[in-house]
Amino acid sequence: MKSDRPVVGRGAKVRAAVHAATLAELVDKGYAAFSVDAVAQRAGVHKTTVYRRWKDRESLIVDAVAEHMAMDIPDPDTGTVEADLRALARSLAHSFTTPAGQAILAAMFTGAAHLPEIAEARRHVFHDRLRRAEPVVTRAVARGELPAGTDPAELLKTLAARIYLDLLITGDPVDEALADKAARIALAAAHAGALGHA
Amino acid sequence: MKSDRPVVGRGAKVRAAVHAATLAELVDKGYAAFSVDAVAQRAGVHKTTVYRRWKDRESLIVDAVAEHMAMDIPDPDTGTVEADLRALARSLAHSFTTPAGQAILAAMFTGAAHLPEIAEARRHVFHDRLRRAEPVVTRAVARGELPAGTDPAELLKTLAARIYLDLLITGDPVDEALADKAARIALAAAHAGALGHA
Amino acid sequence: MKSDRPVVGRGAKVRAAVHAATLAELVDKGYAAFSVDAVAQRAGVHKTTVYRRWKDRESLIVDAVAEHMAMDIPDPDTGTVEADLRALARSLAHSFTTPAGQAILAAMFTGAAHLPEIAEARRHVFHDRLRRAEPVVTRAVARGELPAGTDPAELLKTLAARIYLDLLITGDPVDEALADKAARIALAAAHAGALGHA
Amino acid sequence: MKSDRPVVGRGAKVRAAVHAATLAELVDKGYAAFSVDAVAQRAGVHKTTVYRRWKDRESLIVDAVAEHMAMDIPDPDTGTVEADLRALARSLAHSFTTPAGQAILAAMFTGAAHLPEIAEARRHVFHDRLRRAEPVVTRAVARGELPAGTDPAELLKTLAARIYLDLLITGDPVDEALADKAARIALAAAHAGALGHA
DNA sequence: GATTAACCGAGACGGTACGTCGCGTCTTTTG
DNA sequence: CAAAAGACGCGACGTACCGTCTCGGTTAATC
Numbered sequence: 001m002k003s004d005r006p007v008v009g010r011g012a013k014v015r016a017a018v019h020a021a022t023l024a025e026l027v028d029k030g031y032a033a034f035s036v037d038a039v040a041q042r043a044g045v046h047k048t049t050v051y052r053r054w055k056d057r058e059s060l061i062v063d064a065v066a067e068h069m070a071m072d073i074p075d076p077d078t079g080t081v082e083a084d085l086r087a088l089a090r091s092l093a094h095s096f097t098t099p100a101g102q103a104i105l106a107a108m109f110t111g112a113a114h115l116p117e118i119a120e121a122r123r124h125v126f127h128d129r130l131r132r133a134e135p136v137v138t139r140a141v142a143r144g145e146l147p148a149g150t151d152p153a154e155l156l157k158t159l160a161a162r163i164y165l166d167l168l169i170t171g172d173p174v175d176e177a178l179a180d181k182a183a184r185i186a187l188a189a190a191h192a193g194a195l196g197h198a
Numbered sequence: 199m200k201s202d203r204p205v206v207g208r209g210a211k212v213r214a215a216v217h218a219a220t221l222a223e224l225v226d227k228g229y230a231a232f233s234v235d236a237v238a239q240r241a242g243v244h245k246t247t248v249y250r251r252w253k254d255r256e257s258l259i260v261d262a263v264a265e266h267m268a269m270d271i272p273d274p275d276t277g278t279v280e281a282d283l284r285a286l287a288r289s290l291a292h293s294f295t296t297p298a299g300q301a302i303l304a305a306m307f308t309g310a311a312h313l314p315e316i317a318e319a320r321r322h323v324f325h326d327r328l329r330r331a332e333p334v335v336t337r338a339v340a341r342g343e344l345p346a347g348t349d350p351a352e353l354l355k356t357l358a359a360r361i362y363l364d365l366l367i368t369g370d371p372v373d374e375a376l377a378d379k380a381a382r383i384a385l386a387a388a389h390a391g392a393l394g395h396a
Numbered sequence: 397m398k399s400d401r402p403v404v405g406r407g408a409k410v411r412a413a414v415h416a417a418t419l420a421e422l423v424d425k426g427y428a429a430f431s432v433d434a435v436a437q438r439a440g441v442h443k444t445t446v447y448r449r450w451k452d453r454e455s456l457i458v459d460a461v462a463e464h465m466a467m468d469i470p471d472p473d474t475g476t477v478e479a480d481l482r483a484l485a486r487s488l489a490h491s492f493t494t495p496a497g498q499a500i501l502a503a504m505f506t507g508a509a510h511l512p513e514i515a516e517a518r519r520h521v522f523h524d525r526l527r528r529a530e531p532v533v534t535r536a537v538a539r540g541e542l543p544a545g546t547d548p549a550e551l552l553k554t555l556a557a558r559i560y561l562d563l564l565i566t567g568d569p570v571d572e573a574l575a576d577k578a579a580r581i582a583l584a585a586a587h588a589g590a591l592g593h594a
Numbered sequence: 595m596k597s598d599r600p601v602v603g604r605g606a607k608v609r610a611a612v613h614a615a616t617l618a619e620l621v622d623k624g625y626a627a628f629s630v631d632a633v634a635q636r637a638g639v640h641k642t643t644v645y646r647r648w649k650d651r652e653s654l655i656v657d658a659v660a661e662h663m664a665m666d667i668p669d670p671d672t673g674t675v676e677a678d679l680r681a682l683a684r685s686l687a688h689s690f691t692t693p694a695g696q697a698i699l700a701a702m703f704t705g706a707a708h709l710p711e712i713a714e715a716r717r718h719v720f721h722d723r724l725r726r727a728e729p730v731v732t733r734a735v736a737r738g739e740l741p742a743g744t745d746p747a748e749l750l751k752t753l754a755a756r757i758y759l760d761l762l763i764t765g766d767p768v769d770e771a772l773a774d775k776a777a778r779i780a781l782a783a784a785h786a787g788a789l790g791h792a
Numbered sequence: 793g794a795t796t797a798a799c800c801g802a803g804a805c806g807g808t809a810c811g812t813c814g815c816g817t818c819t820t821t822t823g
Numbered sequence: 824c825a826a827a828a829g830a831c832g833c834g835a836c837g838t839a840c841c842g843t844c845t846c847g848g849t850t851a852a853t854c
């Protein structure tokens with residue numbers, strides 16, 4: 001739930017302060033121990049002010065996280081798909097290893113997941129990243145590095161899937177080795193033509 | 199947290215009734231609206247009785263879900279890897295499309311994920327399924343269908359990853375088409391030798 | 397608390413509008429559900445404007461009610477005390493049976509009574525009415541209808557007391573029958589000399 | 595609103611403690627500054643416990659006050675109406691001059707008066723006192739001190755009315771002089787036959 | 793078969809956080 | 824200069840669910 005208030009003047013200050021406080025609290029205490037009062041206090045703002053701008057606790061979290069996620073996705077263009085994909089994979093892996101990344105992960109996947117807005121946000125963020133990374137694949141196809149008909153989205157999903165698996169389920173370390181492995185798998189599948197348009 | 203009470207006599211009855219009620223509540227109302235009181239009432243038992251056997255709400259859920267997950271994993275042996283992997287993938291996909299599967303998914307991934315027991319359970323269940331499915335791969339390697347040196351675990355992770363991605367993130371339908379796609383990708387990567395032992 | 401702003405020009409308009417809105421809100425919603433915001437909106441004025449002119453909510457009410465109470469008290473002169481007193485009593489009873497009278501009653505007695513201004517206003521209004529009605533009694537004494545030495549204030553208090561009792565405590569209907577009864581009692585007591593000067 | 599919980603055991607203790615704290619807070623801080631939290635703290639009890647037994651703040655006050663008012667009404671029987679009535683009047687006057695009496699008065703008349711339960715309580719308490727005092731009048735009629743047909747309720751209302759007037763409106767001191775005056779007036783009216791049955 | 797220990801039902805309680813309401817204050821913009 | 828507009832601090836409200844406790848009463852295993 002986006003705050004539908006003016007984004008200038010005093011309002012903007014409050015908004016920013018609360019957002020920052022929200023992420024900080026998430027990082028410090030985790031989703032379980034997250035409380036609106038604590039956020040308000042940390043932001044130097046009264047609880048009611050938070051509730052004036054955000055419907056409830058979950059909305060606040062979603063909004064803060066979504067805002068924070070609107071960050072730069074790299075668009076690597078090294079000249080070879082392999083290097084490009086590796087860069088993408090490493091960037092993705094890295095984005096979840098910072099404290100903030102961990103907190104966001106927890107909030108998005110293990111905390112407030114029961115309400116539709118969260119699911120929607122998750123979907124939205126993922127597709128956004130996907131869309132922004134597609135040029136990497138289309139360029140590779142144009143260069144003849146990948147078979148014509150390769151579906152960029154499918155390739156990138158394959159790449160991301162392997163990383164999310166360890167992140168969310170196995171708990172194995174999410175590092176550059178994993179990223180490289182994911183890139184290698186996606187590339188192999190693409191070369192084999194397993195990622196063609198339906 | 200396992201109930202550390204005798205598993206026979208009256209105790210066993212209570213335990214079973216509460217487990218059933220827990221899953222039922224999870225399915226009916228979801229994790230968000232899950233309350234111990236409701237479970238107790240549904241089980242025809244008093245709240246204090248529940249707390250006598252389980253430390254807290256999360257422990258109850260973990261225990262009930264874990265118990266329910268001790269189910270059979272198929273060990274398909276059709277003669278070809280492709281058919282075997284497709285069977286595995288479809289079985290996995292199917293296991294999350296039932297109401298009970300959905301509830302468990304919610305409980306395990308989006309609800310009570312903040313405590314270590316849950317993460318541990320998640321890991322454990324996943325690795326258990328992995329281990330039980332490995333023969334499919336080793337047989338294929340033995341038959342010469344897959345390159346020697348193919349890591350069974352890696353192949354199966356690749357297969358599972360694509361399914362979990364749609365399940366947990368994109369929200370796209372998790373059906374046989376997806377299962378088949380996942381199997382195809384994993385197979386292609388294996389043939390290309392991208393899933394060899396480190 | 398009187399508004400200490402100029403009583404002419406734009407200010408007078410605002411003042412009048414807010415006063416009217418205050419009474420209207422009191423009548424419509426009662427003291428309990430009275431809110432400054434609602435008054436402001438009804439008066440077509442912003443809340444801050446109200447607070448510029450009145451210290452707080454209670455002051456606003458007191459001021460509005462007091463203004464409204466500056467109304468005419470009858471000075472009946474029929475020729476006989478009995479008829480005169482009956483007229484007075486009926487007028488008093490009637491003044492509290494109108495919707496506006498009810499609202500004022502609620503505001504003055506059951507709502508904002510905890511602050512001194514209200515008590516003072518109550519006292520003031522009562523004594524004002526008393527003072528204006530005294531000629532009725534003095535004329536009767538002069539005519540020899542009542543014993544010399546009859547205290548006008550005491551007689552009128554006796555008369556009023558019986559009406560206020562039903563109004564504020566018993567909740568019995570406050571009608572002409574009650575008014576007549578009150579007049580009869582006061583008259584009887586006066587004839588018996590129970591209302592003489594101390 | 596009466597608490598409909600068991601009146602024995604631990605429950606009774608809590609109930610009593612909260613009642614006491616309620617009256618004490620009323621006396622100390624007045625109705626305006628009355629808060630449930632403060633009462634709970636004073637009673638050594640948690641806020642939620644108060645809300646478990648009483649619907650809301652007003653119900654708590656009404657209940658506490660009503661309970662406190664179930665006190666002994668004197669039934670004077672000196673042999674003469676005059677003395678009896680004087681005793682009644684003095685007792686009534688006195689009951690509102692103590693700090694607790696003042697607090698109750700404030701709560702019942704100037705604070706929580708907007709809800710029906712309060713009005714009902716007011717009515718009930720008044721009629722109860724009335725009923726208990728009636729023997730004084732009936733005895734006097736039987737003795738021939740008052741005209742046959744004198745309505746006990748009317749006489750007592752006349753007596754009470756004069757006292758409540760000063761108490762609630764004029765603000766004049768409510769002392770023995772006033773009580774005696776009220777008794778004298780009621781007696782005179784009765785002797786004159788102004789208080790006969792309708 | 794009586795006794796005794798473990799367990800259960802019932803229900804209140806302390807506690808934390810929630811989300812809401814209305815008051816009175818303050819700042820910024822507009823006529 | 825005053826009013827409109829609108830956010831804010833503040834304090835209290837009443838609610839929900841958590842996990843704990845105490846008290847009887849019942850069941851079931853033991854002597």
